[in-house]
Amino acid sequence: MGGILPLVSFGALVLASTTASTPTGSATTTTTKLCVQLQIPVHVVATNYHYDQPRVDSSIDAIDWTVNVTTWSSSNFTERITERVDVNKTFNIGAQLCVPSRKTSKAGILQIATPGLGFGKEYFDVKVDPQQYSYVDAAINKxxxxxxxxxxxxxxxxxxDAYDDVQIPVEIEILAGLTKIARGGKLLSSSNASSAISNASAKFDFVPTKIVHIGHSFGSYINSLMLINYPDIIDGAIFTGLYPNSIEATNPLNVLNYNHAFAKESDPVRFAKYGSGYFVLDNEETLQKLFFQKATLDPALLTYADSIKQPEAIGEYSSEDDNPLAPAPNYKGPLMFFVGEFDNFICNGNCSGIYSEAFARQIYPGVGVDDLTYYLQPNTGHASMLSTNASAGYEVMLGFLDSRGL
Known part of the structure; x- marks a missing residue:
C-alpha cells in the first residue's frame, strides 16, 4: 500500500476521514486517518465442549452462576464437561480498519487489536479526549x-450461543482467520460490505508488509494461545494486561470478585440482542474496582468505560480451564508484556517485582533474549488505555515496535 488513499463513500460502506490527534509527548504534526467499518465473515472449525453449569437468564441467575462455579467442589470446568461440541460455522465479525491518509514508511505494517472481556473495539479508539487516550490515533500518527x-x-x-459457541477455541480461530484474511489482502473484498463497492479505482485493500498483534487482557490471552498453532502468522506482538508472574498462577482473582448482571436485564435497549448466557459488569463501581487506579483515574473515562462496556459470554469462562496458557515454542518474533503497575486483576493490585523471566521463557522459548521484555505503566490499573497517562504508554509500546523494525 502506498501513496494517498482516497476518501470514498459507497452507500452502506463508508470510508471516513478523521484527524488522528497527536498524543502528548509526540511531535506536533497530525495525520488524517481513513477508517472503514467492516463485517467480515470468518469460517471456523474448532472443538468446543458443553459444560454442566447453571443457565443465566436473569441477574439473579448471574449471581447464582458466579457462586456456583467458584464454590462447588467441581469448580474446575474440566470436571463439568458433558459432551464435545464440534463447531464448523461462519461467524460475522465487526471490525474497523484505519489507515493513514498520507504515505508513510509504516503504512504497510498492520496492527490487529483484540480487546479483552467487557470491551469491544472502542477500547482502542477512545472518543473522550482522543489525543490523550486513543491508541488508534497514536498508532496512525506513527x-x-x-x-x-x-x-x-x-x-x-x-x-x-453463549454457552457452546462463544468459547476460547473459536475465538482463537477467528483471530487466526482475520489475520490470514489480512495477509491475503482481502479485508475489504471479503467483507459483506464490499458488495457496495462499484468504483474499481478505489484501492483500499492492501497486502500488509508485516502484521503485529496488540491484545488487552483476555484478548492477549487469545493471542498467546493462537501462537501455539500459528507461530508464523505475525511478525511481533504486544500483550497488555497479561503478565507472567509469581502470583497469577497461585492466587488469581475470579468472577466472585466482581458483580455481573444479565445483559438484557441490565439495559433492555442497548443489549436487546443478547440472549441467555450473556452477562455484563453491572456498574461504574465494579468497573473501577476491576480496571482503574485512582491516581490515573479520569471520571470521564470511567463513565466512558460504562458507556462502551460489552457483555461477556458464559462459554468464555467455562472454556478457560481446558485452554490454559501454554508454550508457543515456534514463535520467534519480538514480544512485550505491558501491564499497569497496580493491576488488580493480574497482580492482585501490585505488579512490582513479581515478573517471572522463567515463566515468560517457558511460554516463548524461541524469542530472542533482547526481544522478550516487559513494561510496568506507573500508577495504572488493568485498563491501561483508559488511564490519564495512556499516551505515555503508547510511546513506550510504539517505540518498542520501532526498535524491532516494526
Missing part, C-alpha cells in the same frame, strides 16, 4: 495501519 475488531458475541459482531 504511520501504522490498525484493524480493531469486536470479539465474537460483542459489539457489531455476531452474537451466537
Amino acid at each position: 504511520g501504522y495501519s490498525v484493524l480493531s475488531y469486536d470479539r465474537l458475541g460483542t459489539g457489531a459482531s455476531e452474537k451466537p
Whole structure:
C-alpha cells in the first residue's frame, strides 16, 4: 500500500476521514486517518465442549452462576464437561480498519487489536479526549495501519450461543482467520460490505508488509494461545494486561470478585440482542474496582468505560480451564508484556517485582533474549488505555515496535 488513499463513500460502506490527534509527548504534526467499518465473515472449525453449569437468564441467575462455579467442589470446568461440541460455522465479525491518509514508511505494517472481556473495539479508539487516550490515533500518527475488531458475541459482531459457541477455541480461530484474511489482502473484498463497492479505482485493500498483534487482557490471552498453532502468522506482538508472574498462577482473582448482571436485564435497549448466557459488569463501581487506579483515574473515562462496556459470554469462562496458557515454542518474533503497575486483576493490585523471566521463557522459548521484555505503566490499573497517562504508554509500546523494525 502506498501513496494517498482516497476518501470514498459507497452507500452502506463508508470510508471516513478523521484527524488522528497527536498524543502528548509526540511531535506536533497530525495525520488524517481513513477508517472503514467492516463485517467480515470468518469460517471456523474448532472443538468446543458443553459444560454442566447453571443457565443465566436473569441477574439473579448471574449471581447464582458466579457462586456456583467458584464454590462447588467441581469448580474446575474440566470436571463439568458433558459432551464435545464440534463447531464448523461462519461467524460475522465487526471490525474497523484505519489507515493513514498520507504515505508513510509504516503504512504497510498492520496492527490487529483484540480487546479483552467487557470491551469491544472502542477500547482502542477512545472518543473522550482522543489525543490523550486513543491508541488508534497514536498508532496512525506513527504511520501504522490498525484493524480493531469486536470479539465474537460483542459489539457489531455476531452474537451466537453463549454457552457452546462463544468459547476460547473459536475465538482463537477467528483471530487466526482475520489475520490470514489480512495477509491475503482481502479485508475489504471479503467483507459483506464490499458488495457496495462499484468504483474499481478505489484501492483500499492492501497486502500488509508485516502484521503485529496488540491484545488487552483476555484478548492477549487469545493471542498467546493462537501462537501455539500459528507461530508464523505475525511478525511481533504486544500483550497488555497479561503478565507472567509469581502470583497469577497461585492466587488469581475470579468472577466472585466482581458483580455481573444479565445483559438484557441490565439495559433492555442497548443489549436487546443478547440472549441467555450473556452477562455484563453491572456498574461504574465494579468497573473501577476491576480496571482503574485512582491516581490515573479520569471520571470521564470511567463513565466512558460504562458507556462502551460489552457483555461477556458464559462459554468464555467455562472454556478457560481446558485452554490454559501454554508454550508457543515456534514463535520467534519480538514480544512485550505491558501491564499497569497496580493491576488488580493480574497482580492482585501490585505488579512490582513479581515478573517471572522463567515463566515468560517457558511460554516463548524461541524469542530472542533482547526481544522478550516487559513494561510496568506507573500508577495504572488493568485498563491501561483508559488511564490519564495512556499516551505515555503508547510511546513506550510504539517505540518498542520501532526498535524491532516494526
